[in-house]
Amino acid sequence: MVTAAPSELALGLAERALTYAQERGPDQAEVLYLGEDSALTRFANSEIHQNVAESNATVNVRMVFGTRVGVASTNRLDEEGLRRVAEAAEALSRLSEENPDFRSLPEPVPIESAGGAFAASTAASTPEARAAGARALIGVADSLGVRAFGSFSTSIDTIAVATSLGIRAHQASTRAHVTTVAMGDDGEAGWAEAVAVDVDRVDPEAVGREAAQRAVRSRGAASLEPGDYQVVLEPYAVSDIVETIAYLGFSALAVQEGRSFYEPGKHIGAPLVSIWDDGHDPEGLPLAFDFEGVAKQRVELIRDGHAVDLVYDSLTAGKEGKRSTGHALPAPNPWGPFAINLAMAPGEASRDDLVRGMERGLLVTRFHYTNPVHPKRAIVTGMTRDGTFLVERGEVVGPVRNLRFTQSYLDALAGVEAVSRERQLLRGYFTSLLVPAVRIGAFTFTGATEF
Amino acid sequence: MRELTDRALDTATARGAAYAEARVVRRDERAIVVKTGTVAALATSESEGIGVRALVDGAWGFAATRSLGPADVERAADDAVRIARASATAIRRPVQLDERRPAHGTYATDVRIDPFAVPLEQTTATLLDADARMRAVEGVAFTEALFAAQREAKTFAASDGSFVEQTITHVGGSIEANAVEGDEVQRRSYPDNGGGYRAAGYEWFEELRLVEQAERVAGEAVALLHAPQCPPGRRTLVLDPSQLYLQIHESCGHPTELDRVFGTEAAYAGTSFLTTDKLGSFRYGSELVDIVADATAPGGLGSFGWDDEGVAAQSVPLVKEGIFVGYQSSRETAPRLGRKSSGGMRADGWNRIPLIRMTNINLLPRPGMTLEQIIEDTDDGLYLHTNRSWSIDDRRLNFQFATEVAWEIKGGKLGQMYRNPTYTGITYEFWRNCDAVGDTSSYRLLGTPNCGKGEPGQAAHVGHGCSGARFRDVQVGVGKW
Numbered sequence: 001m002v003t004a005a006p007s008e009l010a011l012g013l014a015e016r017a018l019t020y021a022q023e024r025g026p027d028q029a030e031v032l033y034l035g036e037d038s039a040l041t042r043f044a045n046s047e048i049h050q051n052v053a054e055s056n057a058t059v060n061v062r063m064v065f066g067t068r069v070g071v072a073s074t075n076r077l078d079e080e081g082l083r084r085v086a087e088a089a090e091a092l093s094r095l096s097e098e099n100p101d102f103r104s105l106p107e108p109v110p111i112e113s114a115g116g117a118f119a120a121s122t123a124a125s126t127p128e129a130r131a132a133g134a135r136a137l138i139g140v141a142d143s144l145g146v147r148a149f150g151s152f153s154t155s156i157d158t159i160a161v162a163t164s165l166g167i168r169a170h171q172a173s174t175r176a177h178v179t180t181v182a183m184g185d186d187g188e189a190g191w192a193e194a195v196a197v198d199v200d201r202v203d204p205e206a207v208g209r210e211a212a213q214r215a216v217r218s219r220g221a222a223s224l225e226p227g228d229y230q231v232v233l234e235p236y237a238v239s240d241i242v243e244t245i246a247y248l249g250f251s252a253l254a255v256q257e258g259r260s261f262y263e264p265g266k267h268i269g270a271p272l273v274s275i276w277d278d279g280h281d282p283e284g285l286p287l288a289f290d291f292e293g294v295a296k297q298r299v300e301l302i303r304d305g306h307a308v309d310l311v312y313d314s315l316t317a318g319k320e321g322k323r324s325t326g327h328a329l330p331a332p333n334p335w336g337p338f339a340i341n342l343a344m345a346p347g348e349a350s351r352d353d354l355v356r357g358m359e360r361g362l363l364v365t366r367f368h369y370t371n372p373v374h375p376k377r378a379i380v381t382g383m384t385r386d387g388t389f390l391v392e393r394g395e396v397v398g399p400v401r402n403l404r405f406t407q408s409y410l411d412a413l414a415g416v417e418a419v420s421r422e423r424q425l426l427r428g429y430f431t432s433l434l435v436p437a438v439r440i441g442a443f444t445f446t447g448a449t450e451f
Numbered sequence: 452m453r454e455l456t457d458r459a460l461d462t463a464t465a466r467g468a469a470y471a472e473a474r475v476v477r478r479d480e481r482a483i484v485v486k487t488g489t490v491a492a493l494a495t496s497e498s499e500g501i502g503v504r505a506l507v508d509g510a511w512g513f514a515a516t517r518s519l520g521p522a523d524v525e526r527a528a529d530d531a532v533r534i535a536r537a538s539a540t541a542i543r544r545p546v547q548l549d550e551r552r553p554a555h556g557t558y559a560t561d562v563r564i565d566p567f568a569v570p571l572e573q574t575t576a577t578l579l580d581a582d583a584r585m586r587a588v589e590g591v592a593f594t595e596a597l598f599a600a601q602r603e604a605k606t607f608a609a610s611d612g613s614f615v616e617q618t619i620t621h622v623g624g625s626i627e628a629n630a631v632e633g634d635e636v637q638r639r640s641y642p643d644n645g646g647g648y649r650a651a652g653y654e655w656f657e658e659l660r661l662v663e664q665a666e667r668v669a670g671e672a673v674a675l676l677h678a679p680q681c682p683p684g685r686r687t688l689v690l691d692p693s694q695l696y697l698q699i700h701e702s703c704g705h706p707t708e709l710d711r712v713f714g715t716e717a718a719y720a721g722t723s724f725l726t727t728d729k730l731g732s733f734r735y736g737s738e739l740v741d742i743v744a745d746a747t748a749p750g751g752l753g754s755f756g757w758d759d760e761g762v763a764a765q766s767v768p769l770v771k772e773g774i775f776v777g778y779q780s781s782r783e784t785a786p787r788l789g790r791k792s793s794g795g796m797r798a799d800g801w802n803r804i805p806l807i808r809m810t811n812i813n814l815l816p817r818p819g820m821t822l823e824q825i826i827e828d829t830d831d832g833l834y835l836h837t838n839r840s841w842s843i844d845d846r847r848l849n850f851q852f853a854t855e856v857a858w859e860i861k862g863g864k865l866g867q868m869y870r871n872p873t874y875t876g877i878t879y880e881f882w883r884n885c886d887a888v889g890d891t892s893s894y895r896l897l898g899t900p901n902c903g904k905g906e907p908g909q910a911a912h913v914g915h916g917c918s919g920a921r922f923r924d925v926q927v928g929v930g931k932w
Contacts, residue, residue: 044715045715051511052514052515054516073496075517076499099491127538138541259593259631332493373930383842383844444930447929450846451846451848
C-alpha cells in the first residue's frame with residue numbers, strides 16, 4: 001500500500017516551496033504542506049461493497065505584500081508545480097486589496113511535539129487487515145440476527161509549515177476509525193463507533209457487538225408523544241452538543257462579529273460542565289500546532305459552568321492585540337478559528353448510575369442531521385437515531401421510535417445533572433472529541449417519525 | 452491522456468480485473484470572499500490525479516494517486532485490484548453491471564465568458580462595491596460577498612473501450628447581510644443561501660447583479676431584527692423557489708437514491724422510506740407534483756454529457772402526477788430492479804469513487820398560475836423565502852426547515868414580515884398537501900455546491916429547478932422561542 005512521506009520530508013518540500021515564494025519578493029510568505037494517505041473499507045448488508053485508497057498532498061502558499069494577502073494551492077509537487085504556485089500566490093496578493101485587519105503572519109514560538117500522535121501499526125495497515133476486521137464485525141452481527149453497515153478506515157496525515165518568519169513545524173499523525181450501524185428486518189438499529197491513533201487499539205468485533213446488541217434491544221419500538229423529557233445522552237450524542245457549542249460560540253471571529261452567545265464569565269452550563277480544547281491530550285488525537293504553524297495552547301472554553309476563553313488564529317488575535325492560541329485553519333480562512341481537539345470533563349457517576357437516576361425519561365444513543373435554528377441562542381434541531389429507549393424508575397423499559405428535538409444546547413448544558421466518569425474518543429465533523437455520557441433534566445422533543 | 456488511462460486499464464486487467472475504469476481529473480478553482488469591507492480570501496487552487504476502479508471476483512477496489520507518473524499510475528491500478536481481492540473475501544452478492552454501449556465523445560458546459568480569464572480585480576471590485584452598499588445601511592453588523600468558479604476537466608476510460616472527455620464549469624456569486632441586536636442575529640442573502648451557483652461562465656456572475664440587490668438585502672436584514680416572531684400554528688405556506696429547492700433536495704432527491712434504498716449509505720447518511728415495494732404505486736404527492744432527475748438541463752449544477760460510469764446524461768421521472776415512479780440509480784443498482792442505470796453516478800474529483808448523486812432534481816412547473824397569482828389566491832397564509840436551516844431524519848420522513856424571512860398573506864396580499872419562521876412535517880403528507888405549483892414565470896434553476904454523501908466524504912454540486920408552490924395545513928413554529 002501507499003506510504004506517507006515522513007514529516008521531515010514534508011517539511012523539506014515546504015521549505016523548497018518557501019524558497020520559490022521568497023524569490024517573488026514578498027514581505028512575508030507561508031507554505032503549508034498537507035499530505036493524506038488513507039484507505040477505507042465500507043460494508044453494508046453484512047458484505048463489503050466499497051474499498052478505497054488514496055494518496056494526495058497539497059502545498060498551500062500564502063504570500064503577503066504590505067497587508068495584501070493571496071493564497072494559491074496545488075497538488076503538483078514537482079519543481080515546476082512549486083514554482084508556478086508561488087507565482088500564482090504572488091499574482092493574487094498583488095491584486096488583492098489592503099486588509100486593515102491583517103497584522104502579520106505569526107511569529108515562531110517553541111512547539112512541543114505531540115506525543116502519541118503516530119502509530120506504525122496504523123501506517124502499515126493493509127486492505128486484507130481491514131477486510132478481516134470487517135468480517136469479524138459482520139460475524140457478531142450475524143450471530144445476533146442483524147446485519148452490519150459501516151466502515152473501517154485508516155489514515156496517515158502529514159502536516160508541515162514553513163514561513164519567512166522562521167516557523168518550521170511538522171507532524172505525522174495516524175488514525176483508525178470504525179463505525180457501524182446494526183439493523184434488523186423490522187427496522188431496529190444500533191450504533192457503535194471507535195477511533196484511535198493506533199489501529200491495534202480498535203476492536204472491530206467489540207464495536208460490532210455493541211451495535212448489534214443495541215439493535216436487538218431496539219426491536220419493537222413504541223411511539224412516544226413529543227414533549228419535554230429528562231434524558232441520558234450517550235457520548236455519541238454529547239459529542240454533537242460539545243462540537244456545536246464550540247463552533248457557534250467559542251471562535252474569536254464569532255464573538256468579534258457579534259453572533260456568539262459568549263461573554264467572559266457568563267453562566268453557560270451546570271457546575272458539572274467543563275469543556276476545553278487541548279491538542280496535546282494523549283487520550284485524544286494529538287496535534288501540536290495549527291495550520292499556521294502556531295503551537296496549540298490548551299484553551300478552557302467552559303470551566304465549572306462558566307465561559308472562560310476563546311480560540312484565536314493570527315488574524316482574530318491581531319485585531320485584539322493578542323497572540324494566536326493555535327487554532328487556525330488552512331489559509332485562506334474567512335470562517336475564523338476552530339477548536340478541533342475538544343474534551344469535556346468526566347464526572348463521578350457510572351453510566352449506569354445516570355440511567356438509574358432517571359425517574360422517567362429517554363436514553364438517547366446519538367443525534368442525526370443537526371442544524372442550528374437560532375445560532376446565538378444555540379437552538380438546534382435534529383433527530384434521535386440508532387437506539388432510543390424509554391427509562392422509568394431507573395430501568396430501561398423498552399425502545400421508542402425516533403423523535404425530533406428543537407432545543408437550546410445552552411439550556412441543555414445548564415440542565416446537566418450528572419456526568420459519567422467514563423469518556424469516549426469520537427470524531428466530529430471537523431474535530432476529535434473526548435466526551436462522557438450526561439444526564440439532563442429536561443430536553444425538548446418537538447416531533448416524531450415513523451420508525 | 453489516453454496513454455495514461457490505457458496504462459491504468461491494461462495494468463488492472465493484466466492483474467485480473469474483469470472490468471476496470473480510469474478517471475483522470477484536473478480541477479481548477481478560484482474564490483474571492485469579501486467580509487465586512489475586507490478581502491478575506493483571494494485564492495486559487497489546482498488538483499489533479501487519477502482514480503482506478505477495478506472489479507475482481509465480483510467485488511470493487513479503488514485506488515487513487517495525485518502522481519501521473521507511469522509507475523504511480525501502475526501502482527494505483529495494482530492497488531485497486533489488490534483491494535478488490537480483499538473485498539471479495541466478504542461479499543454475498545457479486546456485483547453485476549447493466550449492459551451499455553461503450554461511451555465515446557466530448558462534452559463541455561456552455562461558457563460565454565471564461566471565468567478564469569476575467570481579471571480578478573474586476574470581480575473583487577464588484578464584491579467590494581456590493582459589500583459597501585450593504586454596510587451603508589444602518590444597523591448592519593457584518594457582511595459577506597462571494598465569487599467562486601470551478602472548472603473540472605475529466606477523462607473517463609473503461610476496459611469496455613469507453614473514452615469520454617468533459618469540461619464542466621460552474622460559477623457562483625452571492626451576498627449576505629447580518630444584523631445583530633441582543634440575542635438576535637438576522638440574515639438576508641441573495642440569490643439564495645447556497646451560493647447562487649450555475650453551470651455557466653462569468654456571464655452568470657454578471658447576471659446576478661449583486662450590487663443592485665445589496666441595499667434591499669441589507670435593509671431586510673435590519674428590518675428582521677424588529678419584526679415579530681413568526682407565530683406558530685397550522686398554516687398554508689407558499690414557498691418561494693429559494694426555499695422550495697432545498698425541500699426538494701432533502702425530501703425527494705435523497706430518498707430516491709437507490710443506493711440509500713439498498714442500504715449502502717445506511718451507516719452514514721441513512722436509508723430511505725421509498726422502499727422498492729412502493730415503486731409505481733405509492734402516492735408521494737398531489738397530482739400536481741411531477742419531479743424529474745434531469746442531467747440535461749442547461750445551466751444545471753448536475754448537468755453533464757456522461758456520468759462517471761460512462762452512462763449518457765438523461766432525464767428520468769421520479770414522481771409523476773404524484774406517484775413515485777423512479778429512482779436515481781447506477782449500473783450496479785438498477786439491474787436489481789430490472790432497470791437500466793439512470794446515469795446518476797458522480798465522483799467528487801479524481802480521488803473519490805462515483806456514487807449515486809443527484810443531477811438536477813426538478814419540480815416541473817405547471818401552466819395556470821404564476822407565483823404572484825398563487826399568493827393572490829391565498830386568503831390566509833405565509834410566504835417563506837430563502838432557506839436558513841434544514842434537518843431531516845435518516846429515512847427522509849420527518850423534516851424541519853427554517854427560512855430567513857416570512858411574510859404574512861392576508862386576502863391575497865403580502866403583509867407583515869416575520870422573523871425566525873420554521874416549519875415541520877412528514878414528507879409524503881407535505882407533498883400530498885401541495886395544491887398549487889407555479890408556472891414557468893417563477894421557475895428558477897437553483898442548486899447547492901455542498902451536498903454531502905459517502906465515506907470518505909464527498910461534496911457534490913447538484914441542481915434543483917422549481918417555481919413557487921403552495922402547501923396546505925403545515926405545522927409552523929417549532930420549539931420554544
